[in-house]
Amino acid sequence: MGTTLSAPCRAPSVLIRTPGRLMDMSRQSIQRFVDRAFLKAEPTNAAIVQSNISMSWAELEARTRVLAASLAGASLGKGKRIAVLTNDRVAMIVSMLAIFRAGAVFVPFDAAHPREQLLKMCQVAEPSALISDDSCSDEEKSAIGASIATQLSLADIPLNAELPPDIEKTSPDDPAYIYFTSGTTGTPKAILGRSGGLVHFIEWEVSSLDLPKGIRVAQTTTPGHDPFLRDILVPLSRGGSIMIPPERNTILVPRDLVDWVSTSDANLLHMTPTIFRNLCGGRLRAEDAPNLNWLLIAGEKLNTVDVQGWYQQFGHQAALYNLYGPTETTLAKFCHKISANDLNTPIVPIGRPISETEFAVLDENGAPCARGTVGELEIRTRHASLGYFNSAAQGGFQFCDGDAVVRYRTGDFVSQQADDTLSFVGRRDRQVKLLGERIELAEVESAILSATPLRSCHVLVAPGASNADELVAFYIDDGSEAQEAFDRSALTHILSPARIPRRFIPVAAFPLTANGKMDEAVLLRMADAAGTGVAPVDEAETQANGLTEQLFEIWRSVLSHDDFGTDDAFMTVGGDSMTIMQLVMQVEENFGYELSLWDVFEDLTVNKLTTLIEEAA
Structure with missing residues (x-):
């Protein structure tokens, strides 16, 4: 099966507003970017640190060079899709960088994902080879690798090898990676990442934040989620250190997360709002992490109450940024530096576009919306991904022949404020219709947070009495007297009856998917269990x-x-x-x-x- 990368292009009919600040970004491939980063890094400095074990930049360069040479020698270079299956985070990093150096396409398979899901990913991505190691069982490797022609074990890679001089070079517009997003049919969609688009974002982040050489970046993202790329490539670009948590579940337990952030002496963290809440829940204090200077939050809407809780505990020592952007447009395309002015609004803005990015806010007919009016966000950039691999349907993409700029309809509703910043309103697919009313779930969440003592909540539609759909609100139970005295009737003044959740279910912490986002399937099971009552004790x-x-x-x-x-x-x-x-x-x-x-x-x-x-x- 081939890659569909183009679609008929209509004449532009939308107003594109507020181009991002242009920078002198280099146009280079990820292959050249990684090779140059290794040349600039101090060989004896620590590249990867996990607990009391560290790997120098010289050792990391040698390991990635040997694996890249093995790939090239097996004709697994430019354009070949290489899947990686491992439970070892260091092995995943080595494999990814080696694949980039060989000019191939990185396809991470998170071993923690269900096997059926991995098999579906394999069917869509059609990898040419599978890299694995002893951290996965032979049963796992044989099940996933059954349809893959070439299988490589990291244990069998030679100890020393040089990259062949004639290794085929890649361009900024060549594919570099595949990450997956959920498909409406149950089959995951494979997003084919653009090499130059990945480099553009990393260079933007390093330049915009003026990140220093030797920066220590906490590795909080699992390999199956695309922010993993910036966890690795940002410190690589500055000859810094990648700080890996001691266990996969460290970030899930607030106390363990705080302990690790403190002992790692990290300078920068990328995280989802849910992980950010865990960090706040673990009560990290400024004196616990004196060198923590940057937190970049992305992946879900960021509630102001979470930021308020952070400032109460940590103060203003670290700069907080809210990033926004679907995987389809490469990592993130909007950024907002959080300030005291944001603490008076329910939802933190997603900000303005980054360099070489434009946007429009469109109504249901594709016409531009007036400022302050809610509409769907369309992103325009030449640094978007290459589209969905092995799919004739390209969703919100629009590729124009002879035009490097890609337009992507995000499916996200936003409003443009008077100062040209954007505020996230909600997902198009989070709109529901109950009792004849069209309801935006994010709007209900914002109302609850602004009018009640609840600090964090997530609203879903779940079956109620007689299997009729109803709104259910889940909230973090902090044990406070204010929460115990909470009466849902307080919402009757600001929400219509259809918009007031019928049930409020307390949870100790929000469940997370492997990618660190809200696991709504677990919440729905909790709603079902809460509705059926509890059986007596034996x-x-x-x-x-x-x-x-x-x-x-x-x-x-x-x-x-x-x-x-x-x-x-x-x-x-x-x-x-x-x-x-x-x-x-x-x-x-x-x-x-x-x-x-x-x-x-x-x-x-x-x-x-x-x-x-x-x-x-």
Whole structure:
């Protein structure tokens, strides 16, 4: 199957406003960018740091050079799609940089994703080769690699090799990577990233923030999410250090996240608003991270209450930026530096376009909207991706023959303010119709945050009585008296009856997907469990030990069901990233016992937890 990269181009009929500030950005491929970055880096400086282990720039250069030479020698160079399957973050970084140096296309497969999802990705991307290592089981590698012609093990790569002098060079308009987004049919869509577009964003970030040489960047993004690219390439471009968390789940537990940020001495963090809330929830203080200077937040809407909580704990030591941009237009295309003026609005603006980016706010007929009017955002840039790979349907893309600029209809609703900044209103696909009213869920969330004591909330549509759809609001339970006294009738003055959620469900923390975004599927399961009520406790099984009974009650609370026994493992009866956090927090709060993630993953049962707590007493 081929790549569809063009579509009929209509004559321009929209007003493009507010071009971003132009900079003297170089036009180079990611292949040349990586090679030049290695030449400029100080060889003995630390390139990658994880706990007490570090890898120098000289060692990283050698490992990527050897792997790139092996790829080139196997005719897996320019344009070839190379999938990488590993649980080892360092191995993923080495593989990505080697693939770029070989001129090939990086296709990351996050080993934490369900196998069926990875198989669908494999069918769409049609990789020519699979790189893997011993961090994945032979069963995993054989299942994913069954349809891939060439399979390479990092353990079999020679210790030394030089890049062949005749390695084929790539151009800025060649493909560099594939990342996936959800498709409406259940089949993921593969976004083919443009080499020069990736370099443009990295150079923009480094230049705009005036990032210093040797910067330490925290690696908070999983490999299956495209901000992973900036986690790696920003420190690479400045000869800095990539700081990797000790465990994959470190960023999911607020206390562990704060401990790691503090000990890593990171200067810059990229993160989603949900991870940002975890950082705030862990109560990071300025004295804990004196050298933390930049936080770049992107991926979801950023609520002002989260920023207020951050300033209360951390002050103004670090500069906060809100970034916006779909994967289709390469990482991010709008930026807003957060200031005190933003603390008086429910949602932080997404700001203005970055360099070499233009936009229009359009109504349903494709005509420009007046300032202050909500419309769909269209982005115009020559640094967009190359479109959807192996797909005749190009969605919101519009490629014009003979014109380097790509127009992309984002499906996001925004409004343009008097000072030309944009404010995010919501997704087109987050509009619902209930009781005859068209409702924007983001609007309901903003109203709740502005008129109630709730600090964070997420509103979804879920089946209610008689399976009729209703609005359900999930909120972070902070245990405050103000929250306990909250009465939903306070919303009747600002929302119509159809817009007021019928149910408010407290959660200890919002569940996250592997990409660090809100896991709405988990929230819907919680809504379903909360609506069905809770079955009575099996007294015969739990009365024998008072501690066991208390722990059984905690498990039942966090899992929202009691269909398990005291010898059933937590992860086999519905445990996930969100309920793990709730369990850890409740056990520490009630018994003062610090439950490790390893204990949870190693077949933790109620009886085992009882023994652990008793032995620690």
